[in-house]
Amino acid sequence: MRFQDRLGHNRSMKTKPACIVTGAAVAWVAAVIPATTPPVSAMPPFLNEWQDLYPASLTDDNLDNGGGSSCQVCHAGPFGGPPWNDYGWSVHEEFDVNGGDIVAAILAVQDLNPDNDPTACSSIVEINADTQPGWTDGPNNTFHFHDGSIQENQPPPADVLGDLNPSTSCCPADLDGDGTVGITDFLALLGAWGTPGGDVDGDGTTGITDFLALLGAWGSCS
Ligand SMILES: [Ca+2]
Ligand SMILES: [Ca+2]
Ligand SMILES: [Ca+2]
Ligand SMILES: [Ca+2]
Numbered sequence: 001m002r003f004q005d006r007l008g009h010n011r012s013m014k015t016k017p018a019c020i021v022t023g024a025a026v027a028w029v030a031a032v033i034p035a036t037t038p039p040v041s042a043m044p045p046f047l048n049e050w051q052d053l054y055p056a057s058l059t060d061d062n063l064d065n066g067g068g069s070s071c072q073v074c075h076a077g078p079f080g081g082p083p084w085n086d087y088g089w090s091v092h093e094e095f096d097v098n099g100g101d102i103v104a105a106i107l108a109v110q111d112l113n114p115d116n117d118p119t120a121c122s123s124i125v126e127i128n129a130d131t132q133p134g135w136t137d138g139p140n141n142t143f144h145f146h147d148g149s150i151q152e153n154q155p156p157p158a159d160v161l162g163d164l165n166p167s168t169s170c171c172p173a174d175l176d177g178d179g180t181v182g183i184t185d186f187l188a189l190l191g192a193w194g195t196p197g198g199d200v201d202g203d204g205t206t207g208i209t210d211f212l213a214l215l216g217a218w219g220s221c222s
Contacts, residue, residue: 019047019071019080046091047071049102058130062162072157074134076143083143083151086114087123087134092144113179113222115141117164120171120179120221129166132156137164171221173200173214181217189214 047070051060060070069078074088084092090112095105110124115136117126123133135141135156143151156164173181175188175198189210192198198206200213 019069019075046074046102046106050074050106053103053106054127057127058162059127059132062130062132063157063160066157066159066161068157068160072160073132076154076157078157082145085134086116086142086144087132089144090114111222115165116179118177119166119169120174120177121166122170122222125170126166130162131166132160132164135160135164171217172202173217174221175200179222180220181214182219185214186211 047060050073051070060073063072064070071078071080072085074084074091075081076083076085087109090109091105094108095102098104098108110127110133111122113120113122115123115126115132115134117136121129121131126133137156139153139155141154141156143154145151171179171181173185175185175192178184189198189200189206192206195206196204198210200206200210200217203209
C-alpha cells in the first residue's frame with residue numbers, strides 16, 4: 001500500500017513491522033546517552049527512504065518473502081539494530097559523517113561494493129538486479145557493531161529468496177576474483193591462452209582481445 005507522508009513524499013506501507021530498536025540497541029542507547037537526553041523511540045526511517053529510492057527492486061521483498069524481513073537489507077537480524085552487514089554499515093558510517101542525511105548516505109555508497117562479492121558488482125547494480133548489496137554467499141560476510149568491532153566469516157540470512165549476488169561478473173577481467181585487475185589476472189590470462197578459462201570479452205576463448213580488455217580494466221573493479 002502506498003500513502004503520502006506529511007511532506008508529500010510517497011511512502012510504502014509494509015504489512016510487516018518496520019525495523020525497530022532491539023533490546024540490545026536500547027541497552028546501547030541507554031548506556032551512551034545521558035539521562036537528560038529525551039528517549040529515542042525509533043530509528044530513523046532508513047528503510048522507507050531506501051524503498052522510495054529503489055521502488056522497483058525486489059532486494060527487500062526477497063528477504064520478506066524468504067521468511068526474514070526487509071530490515072535485513074542492512075541488518076543481520078530481522079528487527080534491525082546491531083549488527084549491520086557491510087552495506088548497512090557503509091550507509092551508517094556515511095550517515096554519521098554527512099550530518100544525518102539518510103538519502104545522501106544511501107546514494108553515497110551505492111556505487112561501492114561493500115560486500116566484496118565475487119562478481120565485483122556495485123550495490124546499485126545488485127539492487128537493480130534484485131540481489132543483496134550487503135550479503136554474499138557462504139560464511140564470507142562481516143558483522144559490524146556500534147563500537148567498531150566486527151565478526152568475520154558470518155553466513156547470510158537463512159531462506160532469503162533469489163540470488164545474493166548477480167549471475168554475471170561486473171568485472172570480467174578480474175579472473176581470480178580478488179576485486180582488482182592486476183598481475184595475477186594477467187598471469188591467469190596467459191595460462192588460459194586459447195581456452196575459455198581467461199575469456200574477458202565473452203567470445204568463448206582467450207586471446208589478444210582479452211589481453212587488451214584486461215589492460216583497459218587495470219586497477220580496482222569498483
Ligand atoms: Ca556487491
Ligand atoms: Ca551481494
Ligand atoms: Ca584480480
Ligand atoms: Ca575472448
